[in-house]
Amino acid sequence: MAKGKQTCKILKEIRKQIAAENDIDLVVSECTYQGDCLGTCPKCEAEVRYLERELEKRQRMGKAAMVAGLSVGLLASSQVGLAQQPDTITPKSNYSEELMGKVAIRGEIPIRYIAIDLFAHREVMDLFAPSVTKNLEIVGFNLNAPDDWDWTSENDFMELVKANTKNFYIPAFSGGESELINFISQNLGENADCYAFGDMEVAFTVEPNGRLLHVDIITGVNDQLDAQVAALFKFMEWKPAIWELNSGEKIPFACQCVQKLHFPMITY
Amino acid sequence: MNKEDGVVARIFGVSRHRLTTDGEGVTTLVAFNGCPLRCKYCLNKQSWEPEKGRLYTPELLFEEVKIDQLYFLATHGGITFGGGEPLLQLPFIQAFRNLCGRQWQIVVETSLHVPLATVQAIDPIVDGYIIDIKDMNPEIYEAYTGKANNIVLENLQWLLQNGDPDRIKVRVPHIPEFNTDEDVANSIERLKSMGVMDIDEFHYIIR
Numbered sequence: 095m096a097k098g099k100q101t102c103k104i105l106k107e108i109r110k111q112i113a114a115e116n117d118i119d120l121v122v123s124e125c126t127y128q129g130d131c132l133g134t135c136p137k138c139e140a141e142v143r144y145l146e147r148e149l150e151k152r153q154r155m156g157k158a159a160m161v162a163g164l165s166v167g168l169l170a171s172s173q174v175g176l177a178q179q180p181d182t183i184t185p186k187s188n189y190s191e192e193l194m195g196k197v198a199i200r201g202e203i204p205i206r207y208i209a210i211d212l213f214a215h216r217e218v219m220d221l222f223a224p225s226v227t228k229n230l231e232i233v234g235f236n237l238n239a240p241d242d243w244d245w246t247s248e249n250d251f252m253e254l255v256k257a258n259t260k261n262f263y264i265p266a267f268s269g270g271e272s273e274l275i276n277f278i279s280q281n282l283g284e285n286a287d288c289y290a291f292g293d294m295e296v297a298f299t300v301e302p303n304g305r306l307l308h309v310d311i312i313t314g315v316n317d318q319l320d321a322q323v324a325a326l327f328k329f330m331e332w333k334p335a336i337w338e339l340n341s342g343e344k345i346p347f348a349c350q351c352v353q354k355l356h357f358p359m360i361t362y
Numbered sequence: 363m364n365k366e367d368g369v370v371a372r373i374f375g376v377s378r379h380r381l382t383t384d385g386e387g388v389t390t391l392v393a394f395n396g397c398p399l400r401c402k403y404c405l406n407k408q409s410w411e412p413e414k415g416r417l418y419t420p421e422l423l424f425e426e427v428k429i430d431q432l433y434f435l436a437t438h439g440g441i442t443f444g445g446g447e448p449l450l451q452l453p454f455i456q457a458f459r460n461l462c463g464r465q466w467q468i469v470v471e472t473s474l475h476v477p478l479a480t481v482q483a484i485d486p487i488v489d490g491y492i493i494d495i496k497d498m499n500p501e502i503y504e505a506y507t508g509k510a511n512n513i514v515l516e517n518l519q520w521l522l523q524n525g526d527p528d529r530i531k532v533r534v535p536h537i538p539e540f541n542t543d544e545d546v547a548n549s550i551e552r553l554k555s556m557g558v559m560d561i562d563e564f565h566y567i568i569r
Binding site: 101104105108111112133134139142145146149291316 | 378
């Protein structure tokens with residue numbers, strides 16, 4: 095993790111210097127992310143794309159783009175405790191990667207990807223009118239309400255939900271994420287493409303009964319591994335999403351999820 | 363753009379954002395499958411299996427790695443081709459160079475265990491070499507790799523005589539059970555006498 099953070103800092107410094115050299119307004123906020131860092135992230139990548147666009151604009155206007163001449167060695171030496179990168183790439187245990195057999199995977203379920211299809215279930219829908227909670231951070235609702243649903247605005251609806259909810263549990267594989275990774279690793283078996291690497295995103299819906307439907311690989315690694323992982327997800331059973339009301343009643347409901355899996359290169 | 367139709371290669375690893383590891387700038391390591399040697403402590407034995415790895419065209423690889431072009435240009439970085447033996451992929455690297463242009467640095471991590479003609483052909487498009495020389499002693503080399511090292515020495519000699527020695531880094535490993543500290547010292551001595559200036563002595567770590 096430390097190495098990833100160091101890499102991130104150095105790359106950020108490069109971006110800042112490119113911006114400064116070219117008079118580009120780049121506001122770089124301090125990263126507060128405490129989890130595993132691979133040295134870059136969507137936010138960092140977005141800054142690179144922004145710089146590229148700005149440099150292109152300047153070139154179109156006939157200005158020279160000044161990007162050459164930064165020394166990573168100097169940037170690296172300015173970072174306290176920069177670890178020399180190893181000549182080999184190995185799965186890092188502190189990335190919560192696990193090597194099972196020959197397949198290494200790192201997984202995460204980002205809660206921001208969860209969308210809730212509450213109206214798909216009559217019993218949940220029925221509960222809106224009399225009851226519902228607080229302390230709820232729901233990021234997306236399917237608002238395909240029935241025609242006879244009586245609500246005035248989306249805000250009112252959200253308030254109603256928050257006011258009556260005691261707790262909200264996202265779907266989970268039995269045993270948690272480490273067990274999920276074990277399950278995938280062990281069941282991919284000897285036929286798996288153990289040299290495949292990259293990031294995969296698997297979309298699926300966890301039904302109230304725990305079965306997985308609508309499994310779809312939205313970001314694939316390669317056709318073979320994608321098909322193998324998709325087949326495994328169709329076979330899984332998860333704990334469904336649970337909506338716990340103030341009354342203590344727990345209602346399972348269908349929940350769409352995206353599971354991220356990272357297949358790192360193995361020993362290089 | 364000179365598109366080389368039909369050129370493909372198996373690649374088992376692409377590693378971004380290597381800092382000061384393979385050169386002075388930000389580099390992306392691209393690891394090819396296929397190697398003429400069978401070193402006992404090879405770190406990447408998967409590279410021995412030519413059918414493994416993902417099949418790439420130079421265009422596909424270029425599309426994938428150009429995401430870091432800004433870093434490459436800013437820091438005098440680029441692509442380090444390793445493996446496996448990258449010099450077995452001469453047409454691929456030539457086609458890749460046509461795609462990325464001269465501004466990216468291309469470095470090869472090689473054993474130099476390829477025909478001299480290959481080295482001569484790749485030399486104009488490569489900015490630097492990281493050469494794992496194993497051991498200069500032919501008997502040790504053959505015991506460890508299963509091959510003779512005469513062509514390695516020929517190739518190194520040619521590179522030193524026909525280009526800038528500054529482009530060449532030679533790595534000299536301590537190989538458990540195969541060479542001694544004295545053997546390593548002899549190798550370094552001989553390399554210096556040949557004109558190698560950048561020598562990296564290191565230890566193989568057996569896992």
